[in-house]
Structures are given as structure tokens and as C-alpha cells.
Amino acid sequence: MKILISNDDGYQAPGIVALHDALKTLEGVEVEVVAPEHNNSAKSNALTLHSPLYVHRAANGFRYVNGTPADCVHIALTGLLGYRPDLVVSGINNGANMGDDTIYSGTVGAAMEGYLFGIPAIAFSQVDKGWGELEAAAAKAREIVAQMRAQGLVNETPWLLNVNIPNMPLDALRPLKWCRLGRRHAAERVIVQESPRGEAMYWIGGAGAAKDDAEGTDFHATAQGHVSITPLKVDLTDHGSLGAWAQTASRLVAGGGAGADSAPGV
Numbered sequence: 082m083k084i085l086i087s088n089d090d091g092y093q094a095p096g097i098v099a100l101h102d103a104l105k106t107l108e109g110v111e112v113e114v115v116a117p118e119h120n121n122s123a124k125s126n127a128l129t130l131h132s133p134l135y136v137h138r139a140a141n142g143f144r145y146v147n148g149t150p151a152d153c154v155h156i157a158l159t160g161l162l163g164y165r166p167d168l169v170v171s172g173i174n175n176g177a178n179m180g181d182d183t184i185y186s187g188t189v190g191a192a193m194e195g196y197l198f199g200i201p202a203i204a205f206s207q208v209d210k211g212w213g214e215l216e217a218a219a220a221k222a223r224e225i226v227a228q229m230r231a232q233g234l235v236n237e238t239p240w241l242l243n244v245n246i247p248n249m250p251l252d253a254l255r256p257l258k259w260c261r262l263g264r265r266h267a268a269e270r271v272i273v274q275e276s277p278r279g280e281a282m283y284w285i286g287g288a289g290a291a292k293d294d295a296e297g298t299d300f301h302a303t304a305q306g307h308v309s310i311t312p313l314k315v316d317l318t319d320h321g322s323l324g325a326w327a328q329t330a331s332r333l334v335a336g337g338g339a340g341a342d343s344a345p346g347v
Contacts, residue, residue, distance in 0.1 A: 083111045085166040087153045089187025092116035092145040095212050096173035103219035114143040115157040117150055124149045124187040150191035158198050168235050169195025172205030173218050177245050179299040180263040189243055196241040208303045209248045217251040241313045247303050258307040263298035265289045
């Protein structure tokens, strides 16, 4: 089995080193790393289209790209590797990717790029920043990949999983729990500072607190010491309201216009 590893924290991040070292010990597995040169957190699925990308090889054999996580996986799959990997794995991220975080996450974006190419993919994150109990997280990631392989799930059918691992010793981690994504409150206020030249600088505020952390969510599961796993999909269509919007459109065509109260709630 061939595994491509990427991340959004950069090729020198402890998380990707630990993940590589853990997965390469699986029997019959070849592991390749293609990761960003620098931290690319919150880059989501962004691709670099208006500047050239360069690939270099580090002393430890990792290849790194002056681009986004999605760039790394895209380049790897469209010519750099010269073969099609069986699995794309991203992480281990320095901090959680739960709830709304998954929309912005470069860790998830790298895994999703593999999924878009029809390859099974997993995004791994630790719940708390700081790399505490990183070896335990890497061991758990190895265990999950080994189980997926043993169950015959690493095949031609693509899937995308988002995994969050509490920063706990391996023997203290509670069983895997399949969850839906929770939700967060709106982000904190933007931070405004003055530059040395007297110009206003704006820094994106921190993520909001959990809004929906009820039982069944990834927030709830990890708070209880479980490793959360959420299957993701790319289709953003609001299927539930599609019919209502179609009816609204037909009224607009028939009447030449419609009041605001004729549109379905969104």
C-alpha cells in the first residue's frame, strides 16, 4: 500500500514527522511526504494559480512545496509522484479541526484534494495545540489506518474522514466515536493594531466558542476523551430547500417578480 502524507503546519512540524514515523512501520507500506514549506493553516482548498510552485527535498527525504496544502497534494497526484497512492493522509494538525473549522482547515483541504481525485483520505488533528501526547496521537492514527486496511476499506471507493484525537496517553483514550460536526459561535472581533508607518493592521480574531456541542457531535465526543471520526462530503447543495427554491423561481418567471416574503427561509 502506498500512502501520501501532507499537512498544513509545514514539512518541519512535529505532527507530520510523528505521523510519517508511525505509518512507515506498517508492514508492506510505502510512505511519501509532500507538504508545504511554511505554515498554511486556514488555507482550506486554495490552489496557487498565479505564481510558480517549486518542489524541494529536505534532508530527511520529505518533499516540500512553496504553496498550500491542496497545492501539495494536487502536484503530487498530477505528475510529481509518478504513481497513484492508495491513501492520502493529512496531519497531524496542531489543534482541533471540528465543527465549522473543517471549512477553513488546510489539514482537511489536503485530504479533500485526495478525495476529489477519487482516493480515500483521512485528516488527523490533535484537539489541543502544543503537541502534547503527540506519540500517542500518532500511534492512534497508525491504528486507524491499519484497521481501515484490514477491513478492506482502502480500495477504489473514495471516502473522506475527519479525525480529532484528544491530547491524552494512548491507554487513556476512549474508543472511537462516529460523530456529526458541531457548530461554533461567530468568531471573536478582529484585532486592530497600528503599524510602524501609522497604518491600521487587522488580524483575524480567534475562533468562537462551541455553539452546538451536544451529544453526537465531535465537540462532545472529544470532551469525553473519545477519538472523534466524522465522514465528510463535498456536495454543498442544500437538497432540503432545492424544491422550495424551484417553486420560487417558477413564480418569479410567471409573475415577472416577487416580494421578499416569497423566497424560502435561508
